Amino acid sequence: xxxxxxxxxxxxxxxxxxxxxxxxxxxxxxxxxxxxxxxxxxxxxxxxxxxxxxxxxxxxxxxxxxxxxxxxxxxxxxxxxxxxxxxxxxxxxxxxxxxxxxxxxxxxxxxxxxxxxxxxxxxxxxxxxxxxxxxxxxxxxxxxxxxxxxxxxxxxxxxxxxxxxxxxxxxxxxxxxxxxxxxxxxxxxxxxxxxxxxxxxxxxxxxxxxxxxxxxxxxxxxxxxxxxxxxxxxxxxxxxxxxxxxxxxxxxxxxxxxxxxxxxxxxxxxxxxxxxxxxxxxxxxxxxxxxxxxxxxxxxxxxxxxxxxxxxxxxxxxxxxxxxxxxxxxxxxxxxxxxxxxxxxxxxxxxxxxxxxxxxxxxxxxxxxxxxxxxxxxxxxxxxxxxxxxxxxxxxxxxxxxxxxxxxxxxxxxxxxxxxxxxxxxxxxxxxxxxxxxxxxxxxxxxxxxxxxxxxxxxxxxxxxxxxxxxxxxxxxxxx
Amino acid sequence: xxxxxxxxxxxxxxxxxxxxxxxxxxxxxxxxxxxxxxxxxxxxxxxxxxxxxxxxxxxxxxxxxxxxxxxxxxxxxxxxxxxxxxxxxxxxxxxxxxxxxxxxxxxxxxxxxxxxxxxxxxxxxxxxxxxxxxxxxxxxxxxxxxxxxxxxxxxxx
Numbered sequence: 001x002x003x004x005x006x007x008x009x010x011x012x013x014x015x016x017x018x019x020x021x022x023x024x025x026x027x028x029x030x031x032x033x034x035x036x037x038x039x040x041x042x043x044x045x046x047x048x049x050x051x052x053x054x055x056x057x058x059x060x061x062x063x064x065x066x067x068x069x070x071x072x073x074x075x076x077x078x079x080x081x082x083x084x085x086x087x088x089x090x091x092x093x094x095x096x097x098x099x100x101x102x103x104x105x106x107x108x109x110x111x112x113x114x115x116x117x118x119x120x121x122x123x124x125x126x127x128x129x130x131x132x133x134x135x136x137x138x139x140x141x142x143x144x145x146x147x148x149x150x151x152x153x154x155x156x157x158x159x160x161x162x163x164x165x166x167x168x169x170x171x172x173x174x175x176x177x178x179x180x181x182x183x184x185x186x187x188x189x190x191x192x193x194x195x196x197x198x199x200x201x202x203x204x205x206x207x208x209x210x211x212x213x214x215x216x217x218x219x220x221x222x223x224x225x226x227x228x229x230x231x232x233x234x235x236x237x238x239x240x241x242x243x244x245x246x247x248x249x250x251x252x253x254x255x256x257x258x259x260x261x262x263x264x265x266x267x268x269x270x271x272x273x274x275x276x277x278x279x280x281x282x283x284x285x286x287x288x289x290x291x292x293x294x295x296x297x298x299x300x301x302x303x304x305x306x307x308x309x310x311x312x313x314x315x316x317x318x319x320x321x322x323x324x325x326x327x328x329x330x331x332x333x334x335x336x337x338x339x340x341x342x343x344x345x346x347x348x349x350x351x352x353x354x355x356x357x358x359x360x361x362x363x364x365x366x367x368x369x370x371x372x373x374x375x376x377x378x379x380x381x382x383x384x385x386x387x388x389x390x391x392x393x394x395x396x397x398x399x400x401x402x403x404x405x406x407x408x409x410x411x412x413x414x415x416x417x418x419x420x421x422x423x424x425x426x427x428x429x430x431x432x433x434x435x436x437x438x439x440x441x442x443x444x445x446x447x448x449x450x451x452x453x454x455x456x457x458x459x460x461x462x463x464x465x466x467x468x469x470x471x472x473x474x475x476x477x478x479x480x
Numbered sequence: 481x482x483x484x485x486x487x488x489x490x491x492x493x494x495x496x497x498x499x500x501x502x503x504x505x506x507x508x509x510x511x512x513x514x515x516x517x518x519x520x521x522x523x524x525x526x527x528x529x530x531x532x533x534x535x536x537x538x539x540x541x542x543x544x545x546x547x548x549x550x551x552x553x554x555x556x557x558x559x560x561x562x563x564x565x566x567x568x569x570x571x572x573x574x575x576x577x578x579x580x581x582x583x584x585x586x587x588x589x590x591x592x593x594x595x596x597x598x599x600x601x602x603x604x605x606x607x608x609x610x611x612x613x614x615x616x617x618x619x620x621x622x623x624x625x626x627x628x629x630x631x632x633x634x635x636x637x
Contacts, residue, residue, distance in 0.1 A: 112574045119558055126565045133572060142583030143599035146592050149510070149576045154567050156517055157504055160524045163562060164497070167524070170555065171531040282604030336605040 002052055002067050002114055005037040006124075009107030013100040019341040027099045028086055031106060035079035038072050043417050045072040046454075048460055051179075060180035061428045064472055066116035069458035070314065074113040074243055077321060081236045082106040084433045085228045085325060098138050105131040105232065109181065116472060118176040123403040125162070125205065128237055131156050132208075135229045136221045147220035154217050155207050162204020168197035169252075179472030182251040182465055190255055198253045199261060202245065206316045209241035209279050210234075210295045212269035219276075220290035227332040227430075230284070231325035239317050242295070246302050246313065251465055259303045259384055260388065266299030267392045274399040278406045281338055283331045286406060287324070293399060294320045294362070297377060300392050310459035311452075312376035318455075319373045322444070323358045326437035329430045330355050338413055345414030350431060352414050354438045359407040361441055364400060369444040372452070374400070482535045489530055493532065496523030510577040510587045514570055525559045528548045 012030040019026045044050065057063070087098045108127035115121045133155075138147035170176055173188045175329070181189070188467070189197070207214045222230035249258060273293030279285035285334030298320065301313035330351055334341050345352025361370035381393040444451060461467070500520020507513050532552025540550045579585055584595050 119561075123561060123565070126569075130565075130569060130572065133569075137576060137579075140598070142580070143596045143603070145576055145579045145583060146596035146599075149573065149580060150589075150593070152569065152573050153504060153513055153517065156566075156573075157501065157520070160497075160517075160520055163524050164527060166558075167528045167531055167555075170528075170558075174552075176554075176558075220596065220600070223604065224596070281606040284604065285600075313532065335603065340605055361520075 001037060002041050002065055002075070003054060005079075006035045006065075006107050006111040006114065008033055008037075009103045009110065013103035013107065016100050016103065017096050019464075022224050023096065026081055027103055030103060031079045031083045031086070032145065034106065034110060035076055035083070038076035038079060041067055042072050042076070045069050046457065049467070049471060058194055059272075060175050060177040060473065063120055064116040064177065064179070065114040066178070066468065066472060067114055068461045070243065070462050071114045071455075073419060073458065074240065075110045077318075078106050078113065078236060078240075079322070081232070081325065084436060085232050085329075087228065089431060094138075094140075098135065100140070101131045101134045102232070105135070105237070109236060109240045112244055115244075116178050116271070118169065118178060118181070122159070122166060123163060125208070125241070125244070126159060126278045128240070129159065132229075132233055132237060134233070136225045138229065139224060139226050141224060144224040145232075147217070151221050152216035154214065158204045158207040158214055160204075161200045165197040165200030165204060168193060168200070172197075177472070178247065178251050179469045182469050183473070185252045187297040189252060194253065195255065195257055198248065198255075198258050201248060202258075202261065202265075205241050205245050206265070207241075208233075209299075210269070210292045211299065212265045212292075212296065213419075215269070215273075215292050216291055219280075219285045219288040222291075222328070223282070223284045227328045228285070230288070231328035234288070234328065235325035238291075238295055239321050242298055242313070242317055244303070246462065248308065249302065250310070250463055251468060254305075254465070259305060262299050262476050263303035263388060263392055266296045266301075266303060267395050269296030269299060270395055270399050271291065271296075274402045279407075282336065283334050283338060283341070283410065284328075286338070286410070287327050287331060290362070290403065291320070291324050292306065293403070294324070297374070297396060300396065301377045301380065304377075304384065304389075307456070307459050307463050308376075308380040308383065310462050311455050312380045314377050314459055314462075315369070315373040316448050316453075319361070319369045319444075322437050322440050323362055323370065324435040326354065326441075327358050327362075329434045329437075330358075331352040332427065332430050338410055341410065341413045342416040345411070348431075350435065354431075354434050355414060356411055357441065359411055361445075363404045363407060367445050369441060369448065369451075374449055486530070486533075489526070493523050493526035493530060496520065496526065508588050508590055510580065510589060510592075511574075513589065514573045514577065517573070518566065518588075521562070525562055525566075528555050528559050528562070534538075574583055 003036065008030055012027065016023065017025055045067045046069045049066065052065045052067065054065065072169055082102055087095055087102060105128060108124045111124035112121060112128065115124055131150045132149055136435065137145050157361065166176065169181065172193060173181060173184050175184070184227060185194070188194070202211065203214055210218050249262065270293050273289050273291070273296055275287050277289035277293060280289055294316070298313050298316040302309055303317050304312060334344055345355065362367035364371040364374040369435045378393050378396060381389045497520055500516045500523055503516025503519060504513055507516055532555035534549055534551050537551045538547050577587065580592055584592050586592060
C-alpha cells in the first residue's frame, strides 16, 4: 500500500501532460491520494512500525520500505506541503512542466521518507535533485539558470561523494540494506573507514539539508527561483535529507566522532547562517541564510545522543517545515530591499500579522512552537557533559539574539510610517497558504503537550535500533 | 600479477576521481566543468565495480553456475543505475549551459557568477557588497553578446 505513495506521484508526473481537460485537477488529486495513503497507514505506523518487502523479495536481498511514525508523518507532510505550494495556474506547457516536476519531487521525497535501503535512498535523492534543478531554473531568468547550474555542479559532485561512501560501506559489509547494516555495523563499520564513509555520506546528503560547508547554493537559488520553489526546497526537501541522515546516524553509525562531526558542522552552520542573515539587505536572501542557521540547530539537535536528541531534532525540523515556507510565501511580493518595505505591513494587514507571528516563532517567543523546539535542544545540550555541547548551546543562545535583531528590523520596517504605495498586496493564493500554515503554528502552540508526547513516541521508534532490525529481518538472517 | 592489476585499477579509479574533482573546482569553462564531472563519475563507478570484482570468476549464464565463483552482481546493477543518472544530469547541465550562453554571452563560470550576483542585487534593489579584490571604482562587465540573443529562439535575456 505505502509503495503507492511513492509510485503514484512518479507515474502521475508522466501522465500529467496527457491529461487534457483534467490537467488542472489531476496533480492535486494525486497528492490527495498520497495524503490518504499516509493517513491510512498512520494508526498502524504509530502503534507498531512495519516493513514492506517490494515484490515479496525479502530483505536483505530484496528492497524494503520501513514505515514508522516518522515515515508516515513525513509522507503526509510531503503531500500536504506540495499541495499547499502547488503551481496553480493556467495550463500552459510551462506550468505543466512545473506541475510534473513538483509531482516527481513529491514521489521522490515520499521515497526518501520510507526507504530502508541505502542505494534506494541514493536513487530517490538523485530524483529529488534532478527535479529541484528543473524547478530552480523554472523562473526562466538568466540569473536563475546561473544559480541552478552552480547548484547542479555542487550537488552532483556531492552525490558522487555519497556514492563513494556507499561504495566503502558495501566494500566492507556486502550489503546496502539499512537493517542488515545496523546488524553488522558494530563489527564492520565502527572504524576509521566506516567513519570516512559516514563523512562522505554526510557531505553528500548535506547539500540538500543545507549543511555548513556545502550550502553555497542556498542564497543564490532561493533568491532567483520562484518563492514557491524556495519554500519547497527550504521547507520540505531539506527535512527529508535530514531524516535520512538521522536514520544513518541511529542505525549504522552511533559513534561519538560521527556525532561530533554533526555537532561541529551544525554549530558552524548556525554561526555562518545567522551572521550572514544579519548582513543581508533583501528579504529573500535573509530568509535563505536564516534557513541555513535553523537547519544548523536541527543538526546540533540530532547530534545529541539518545532519545532526547531525536525529539529535539524532530521538533526543530517540523517547526521549520511550517514556518519557513510561510515566510517565503509572504516574501513573494516583498521582493525589494528591506528598506523599501516601509509600511508594507500596514497595506497588507494579514500578511504583516502573519510575518510577525512566524518571526516570533522563529526567534522562540514562549507560547509558540519555536520556543518549545529551542527549549528541547538547549535542555538536551545542557544534559551532556563536555565543552563542545555547552559551546553549541551558547552559540544557539547568542545567535537567537542576532535572529531577533534582523527579524524585528524587518518587522519594524513593515510597520514604519510611509505614504508611498509601492508594494502590491499579496496574491490571495499565497496569503491563504501562509494563513493555513499560520493556523498550524497556532494549533501547535495550543496543543503543545499532546504534540510533545506524540513526538516522544515517534522518536522512541526512530531510536529503537533492535526493533528496526527485528522487523526488517524477522528470521534473524545474518547473511544473504 | 592479478594483484598488481587490481592495485593499478584502484589507483586508476581514485586518480580519475581526483582529476574530475580538481577539474570541477579549477575549470572556468562550463563545458569543461561538465566534462570533469563526467570523469569524476567514471572514477566513482569504476571504484564501485571493483568492490565486487573477482579475477577467477566466470559468467554463470554461459558456463553454468556450478563452474565456479561469479562476480558480485549487486555493484554492477548499482553502477548501471548510477551511469544512467549521470547521463541524465550531464544532459541537463549542458542544456543549462546552452541557456546561459544565450543569456549572458559567455561560458566563463566566474563571469557568469559575477553577472548573476549583479542580477540578484539589481532585482533586490540593493547595492552588492564590494569585493576586497576589486579595484576602486569597480570593474565594468562586458555587455551581453547580442549575437547569441538574436540568433537563438526563446532566449530569456
